[in-house]
Amino acid sequence: MPITVNYQSQIQIPEIGLSLWWRWLIATFGGFITSLFWIEIGERHDMSIIEGIIGGIAIATPQSIILKQYISQSRGWIFVTVLTWSLIGLSGLGAVGWFVPQTLEPFLRLFYGIINGAEIGLALGIAQSFILKRQIPHAQKWIWVSIISWAVGLGVGWAIGGVLRQFTRLFISDVVGLAVTWLIVGAMTGYGLMRLVCFLPVEINDYTR
Template sequence: VLGWVLASIIGWGLIGGSGLGALGWIAPTVTSIPLRAFYGAMNGAVVGTLFGVAQGLILNNQIYRAWRWILANTIGWALGLALGWTLGAVLRGVTGLFLGEVVGLILAWLIVAATTGVALGHVARASVQ
């Protein structure tokens, strides 16, 4: 558990130092919905891969085929940011309120949490069987 926590802290530190760390906390300035979806998917994939690799190094010693965790993180972050940023743009466009962006960011975090949580459960169960 300590290794997982340290890997997570180091992963977040590296991502934060790269300028990508704020991606899950900020709303993009671009207003084009297709561009938001594209940039969300691309930036999310980068963040998910970096974070997944940091944690995957620890999981690799404990779980069979831990590389699936990296893939799940990449997919989860790509989906989360793409859908969250897109919803944020739609809601802000409809309401004219920044609150739409906040709802989009909440959705992004929920998608990331759900996809990575389910994936970790599958990866862990597969290694036990």
């Protein structure tokens, strides 16, 4: 009979956590890059439920592959993520992960990015925590992880995009800014997930072969 122990008491974060963090970052950022094959970055009025659905699928699918190793309901992650992005696309916010503000003023972009990012993070965090809580203790903390990650990521990404566009006058600068957003979101949510997974029970045999 396998012996189970508390993950945190036996396995140090650097031992497997860094691997989880890298894979989550690549999955999240790679999902954004993949979504650009179908979604054209635009301004708020250009984004709709269609972009929300496509973007949600592109992001959630590779993430669910990573989660499959830790939870049995990883397919549910795809469903709630796509549903949330769809509802966001229908709302006044629009598919925030794929549009940029009209203003180029960095401070205004930072301000509204933090606000809009926190709203997106709250919606995604609540929906996704319902999937995580089935098997991961303290999954409610994911809501705060999502809020902070999106507030920081969107605010910084929009601001960087605005600064670059003022210098280059090229719209591609905003795409770079959104790429920074998804890198930050991927890095921060990956770290948060890593910390949550540290409370999962594991079999000693899995790590002592």
